[in-house]
Structure formats: structure tokens, C-alpha cells
Amino acid sequence: MSLIIRNLSDQLVDLVRDRILSGAVSSDHAIRQDALAAELGVSKIPLREALARLEEEGLVRSQANRGFFVRPLSAEEAREVYELRIKLEPEATALAALRATEADHAHAIETLETLDHVTDEHGDGVGAFNRAFHRALFRPCGQPITVSILERLQVLSERYVRVHLEPLGRDERANEEHHQLLEAWLARDAGKITTLVDAHIRKTLDDLRQQLVDD
Amino acid sequence: MSLIIRNLSDQLVDLVRDRILSGAVSSDHAIRQDALAAELGVSKIPLREALARLEEEGLVRSQANRGFFVRPLSAEEAREVYELRIKLEPEATALAALRATEADHAHAIETLETLDHVTDEHGDGVGAFNRAFHRALFRPCGQPITVSILERLQVLSERYVRVHLEPLGRDERANEEHHQLLEAWLARDAGKITTLVDAHIRKTLDDLRQQLVDD
DNA sequence: GTATCATATACCGTATACGATCTGAAGCTT
DNA sequence: AAGCTTCAGATCGTATACGGTATATGATAC
Numbered sequence: 477m478s479l480i481i482r483n484l485s486d487q488l489v490d491l492v493r494d495r496i497l498s499g500a501v502s503s504d505h506a507i508r509q510d511a512l513a514a515e516l517g518v519s520k521i522p523l524r525e526a527l528a529r530l531e532e533e534g535l536v537r538s539q540a541n542r543g544f545f546v547r548p549l550s551a552e553e554a555r556e557v558y559e560l561r562i563k564l565e566p567e568a569t570a571l572a573a574l575r576a577t578e579a580d581h582a583h584a585i586e587t588l589e590t591l592d593h594v595t596d597e598h599g600d601g602v603g604a605f606n607r608a609f610h611r612a613l614f615r616p617c618g619q620p621i622t623v624s625i626l627e628r629l630q631v632l633s634e635r636y637v638r639v640h641l642e643p644l645g646r647d648e649r650a651n652e653e654h655h656q657l658l659e660a661w662l663a664r665d666a667g668k669i670t671t672l673v674d675a676h677i678r679k680t681l682d683d684l685r686q687q688l689v690d691d
Numbered sequence: 692m693s694l695i696i697r698n699l700s701d702q703l704v705d706l707v708r709d710r711i712l713s714g715a716v717s718s719d720h721a722i723r724q725d726a727l728a729a730e731l732g733v734s735k736i737p738l739r740e741a742l743a744r745l746e747e748e749g750l751v752r753s754q755a756n757r758g759f760f761v762r763p764l765s766a767e768e769a770r771e772v773y774e775l776r777i778k779l780e781p782e783a784t785a786l787a788a789l790r791a792t793e794a795d796h797a798h799a800i801e802t803l804e805t806l807d808h809v810t811d812e813h814g815d816g817v818g819a820f821n822r823a824f825h826r827a828l829f830r831p832c833g834q835p836i837t838v839s840i841l842e843r844l845q846v847l848s849e850r851y852v853r854v855h856l857e858p859l860g861r862d863e864r865a866n867e868e869h870h871q872l873l874e875a876w877l878a879r880d881a882g883k884i885t886t887l888v889d890a891h892i893r894k895t896l897d898d899l900r901q902q903l904v905d906d
Numbered sequence: 907g908t909a910t911c912a913t914a915t916a917c918c919g920t921a922t923a924c925g926a927t928c929t930g931a932a933g934c935t936t
Numbered sequence: 937a938a939g940c941t942t943c944a945g946a947t948c949g950t951a952t953a954c955g956g957t958a959t960a961t962g963a964t965a966c
Contacts (some may be wrong), residue, residue, distance in 0.1 A: 481755040483755045483949060483950090483951085484949075484950070485743065485950090486755070487955090504915085506918090508917075509917080509918070509919095510916095510917070510918090518950080518951085519950060519951045519952075520918090520919090520950095520951090521949080521950055521951075522949080524740060524918095524919085525739060525740055525743045527742045528700065528741075528743045529743050529744070529746070529747050530743050531744070532744050532747030532748065533747065534836055534839065534944065540696040540697055540698045540701070540918090540919090540957095541696065541698070541917090541918060541919075541956080541957050541958065542917095542918080542957090542958070542959095543917075543918060543919095552833075553835070553836065556815065556834045556835075556836050556837060557836060560779075560836065560837060560840070563778055563779065564775075564778065590857055600801060620768075620771075620845075621749060621768065621771050621772060621773045621775065621847070622771060622775060624749065625775070625840060627838075632836070663796065696957095698918090698919060698920090699919075699920070700919085700920090721947085721948090723947075724947080724948070724949095725946095725947070725948090733920080733921085734920060734921045734922075735920095735921090735948090735949090736919080736920055736921070736922095737919075737920065737921095739948095739949085740919095755927095755929090755948090755949090756926080756927050756928065756947090756949075757928070757947090757948075757951095758946060758947075758948060
């Protein structure tokens with residue numbers, strides 16, 4: 477059992493990312509570093525390191541001497557993010573299925589179960605568990621850079637789901653697809669996985685498109 | 692003329708990245724923050740922010756309370772990086788050609804000219820100018836996330852070129868290909884661009900493969 | 907009343923300072 | 937002799953402090 481030691485800035489990345497994804501941070505004003513640091517009970521130094529990382533992730537943008545701003549949502553970015561996922565995620569997920577160990581299988585099953593529970597309870601943070609499920613499916617692909625890119629794209633895409641789709645209760649259809657996908661993934665059916673993941677992302681993008689034109 | 696203001700950490704990202712790409716930093720020992728900061732005439736704070744960014748780029752890795760390590764090279768990573776570029780760069784470059792303005796054209800031409808000069812003089816940092824040329828070709832695609840991913844992949848791939856190919860003086864053939872590519876790009880010939888970029892990256896990967904098995 | 911300038915305030919960015927953790931060597935125990 | 941413990945030096949990570957820049961407020965000229 478190896479315990480995981482994380483320094484403050486590492487933990488703040490997750491914390492601040494969740495805040496941004498939850499929509500709690502306005503994109504109009506710069507993030508007040510002193511205030512946020514004080515609220516979280518830390519100093520600015522680790523917070524700024526976390527924000528620098530989040531800028532590389534594409535969630536915030538910095539302007540010199542003006543601070544960090546949450547990047548605004550846009551229809552173009554939504555399209556770009558989903559098209560990138562379509563290009564990379566189906567193949568990575570299929571490859572991961574071929575390389576997955578028993579432990580990976582167990583983890584994927586478990587992740588989907590918790591996602592189901594959270595969805596039933598309409599609990600907050602469904603998006604995070606949705607991400608965790610998809611991540612569990614492509615992570616074992618053994619290609620670290622691809623994984624990191626996909627993780628980043630998932631974070632970016634989640635913002636759009638939360639804003640435009642989550643309020644509509646679109647969860648049920650997605651859950652259906654999740655179970656089919658997991659079945660194919662456990663069976664290591666690469667062809668089917670590719671098709672299903674592609675369709676899954678594409679449908680979400682279509683839903684988003686409809687919502688986005690309604691602005 | 693709008694002047695560009697960059698804070699220290701921003702500038703340090705480029706500076707430290709170049710150091711790593713030049714191979715001047717060992718991957719065996721952690722980067723000594725106090726020493727490097729003192730050498731560069733700054734404090735650790737902006738240096739650590741830069742290192743945090745470089746970790747997101749994939750150039751370094753941090754271990755809590757042990758510091759930042761340059762990520763070691765590996766044949767698998769090389770393959771992964773080049774395969775990702777093949778998946779994304781041809782299409783992005785073609786799209787950029789369609790959207791390129793006159794200013795973009797001028798910039799691309801100028802970039803290739805300087806690359807030619809530097810190559811003739813066998814000056815140091817050919818890799819950086821090579822990157823700049825390819826960047827000039829895909830940047831106008833108007834897809835910021837794709838651009839940032841490709842820039843990152845270029846940085847990662849440059850390490851392998853510098854270590855394995857640059858010593859061999861492989862530059863001439865690449866230059867030939869660059870000129871053909873620029874011609875097609877200026878003519879907005881999307882099909883040809885896709886083919887050429889794909890072939891260009893693929894050939895480099897092939898060269899790399901041959902070198903990597905010779906280890 | 908509008909525009910321009912001066913001043914004050916708030917905030918960002920970085921240097922300095924300090925506590926926490928790791929590493930290696932010496933000493934002790936078995 | 938091998939292994940465990942202790943301690944010191946070095947290095948990382950973070951809090952505090954401060955200078956510099958941007959923004960807001962009020963004053964002055966027109």
C-alpha cells in the first residue's frame with residue numbers, strides 16, 4: 477500500500493477546477509487571489525501555481541498584472557472540444573479495452589455503479605462521475621499523453637454539459653449507452669467500442685448544438 | 692502597435708523549456724530550484740509557476756517534496772507523440788490554409804526563410820525554428836485548443852529529433868519537403884497539404900524508429 | 907455637462923523568510 | 937557485519953511582506 481502525498485498546489489488544482497466547473501466563478505471578473513486563498517485557508521503561492529496549471533488545461537486565462545479569468549464558454553469551443561474527443565477517444569477506449577487488466581475491469585464496473593447511484597439521487601456533481609467513468613475506460617490504453625489530453629478535453633466539455641444539458645435531465649439515455657459501452661468494453665470488442673464511443677460523444681454534441689442555437 | 696507585457700513566470704516557461712530541449716538538464720536529478728532561480732536572477736516563486744506549467748506540458752514531472760524532474764525519453768513516448776501529431780496536424784494545417792490571411796502568408800514565408808538561413812549556418816536551435824514554421828502553418832486554423840495541443844506535441848517531439856536525428860544532418864530532405872508544403876499551403880490546396888504533412892511527420896517517425904532500435 | 911488629469915485604493919506579482927520533509931552519514935544495537 | 941536509529945545538512949513547499957501596476961474616485965478645466 478503506497479500512500480499518496482500531495483502538496484497544497486496539487487490539491488488546489490482539483491478544488492479550484494471543481495469550483496469553476498460548478499459555475500460558481502464568474503468569467504467577467506478576475507479571480508481574487510487573496511480573497512480565494514484566505515477563504516481556502518492557504519496563501520496565494522500554491523493557489524497561483526494551481527491557477528497556472530489550470531491555464532494550461534484551458535480553463536482559465538491570465539493577463540499580466542490583471543490576473544486569472546475563467547475562460548468564457550462559446551459554441552465554437554464546444555464544437556472544437558467534442559470534435560477532438562471524437563478523433564481521439566474512441567480509438568483510445570478500444571485500445572484500453574484490449575490492454576485492461578482485471579483490476580481495470582473492476583474499477584470500471586465500480587465507477588459505473590456509483591455513477592448510476594448518483595444519477596438516481598440526482599446528486600450534485602454527476603458530471604464528475606461521468607468523467608470518472610469515461611476516464612476509467614480509456615486510461616488503461618497505456619498512452620500517457622493521450623490520456624492527459626483526453627482528461628483535459630473531458631473537463632472542458634463538462635462545462636457545456638452542465639450549463640446546457642444537465643438541467644434537462646438528459647441522463648437516462650446516456651446511462652443506457654453507458655451500460656452497452658461497458659459491456660462491449662469488458663468483452664474487449666474493439667470495433668463495437670469504437671462505434672459506441674463515437675456515437676455517444678456525437679449525440680452529446682448534437683444535443684448541445686440544439687441547445688446552443690436556442691440562445 | 693500593442694506592446695506585449697509578460698510577467699516573469701511567463702518568460703521563465705520559455706526559458707526553462709529551451710534549457711530542457713537543449714538537453715542541458717539531466718533527467719536523473721531533481722531541478723534545484725534555489726540554484727536555478729539564483730542563476731537566472733529571480734526567486735523560486737515564478738520559477739515554480741513555470742515548472743508547474745511545464746509539467747502540464749509534459750516536459751517535467753513533480754514528486755511531492757522531492758521536486759521537479761525532467762521526464763526521460765522513451766521509444767514508446769516518441770511513437771505516441773508522432774501518432775498524435777499524425778492524427779491532428781495534417782487536418783489542422785489544411786484548415787489553416789483555407790483560413791489564412793495575407794498576414795499569415797507573409798509570416799509563414801518569413802519563418803521558412805529564417806529556418807533556411809539557420810539550417811545553412813548549422814546554427815544552434817534549428818529545432819525551435821522548425822517548430823515555428825510548422826506552427827505558422829497550423830495556427831490560423833482558428834481552433835485554439837487544437838493549436839495548444841499541437842504546440843505541446845511539437846515540443847515533446849523536438850526532444851527526440853534533437854537527440855536522435857539532428858546529429859545526422861537529416862536537414863536537407865526536410866527542407867525540400869518544407870518548400871513543397873509551403874507552396875501547397877499558400878495555394879490553399881487542402882488535399883495536397885494533408886498528404887504532405889502526413890508524409891512529413893511519418894518520415895520523421897520512421898527515421899526515429901531506425902535510430903531508436905540502434906540503441 | 908463632459909472630458910481630462912491627478913490621486914488613492916485595491917490587487918497582482920515577486921522577493922524574502924521560515925517551517926517541513928527528505929537524504930545521507932555516523933553511531934549504536936544485535 | 938548487517939540493520940536500525942539519530943542527527944545534521946540540504947532542499948522543497950508555503951506564509952508573510954512589499955513594490956509595482958491597474959482601476960476607481962474625485963478634482964479641475966473647458
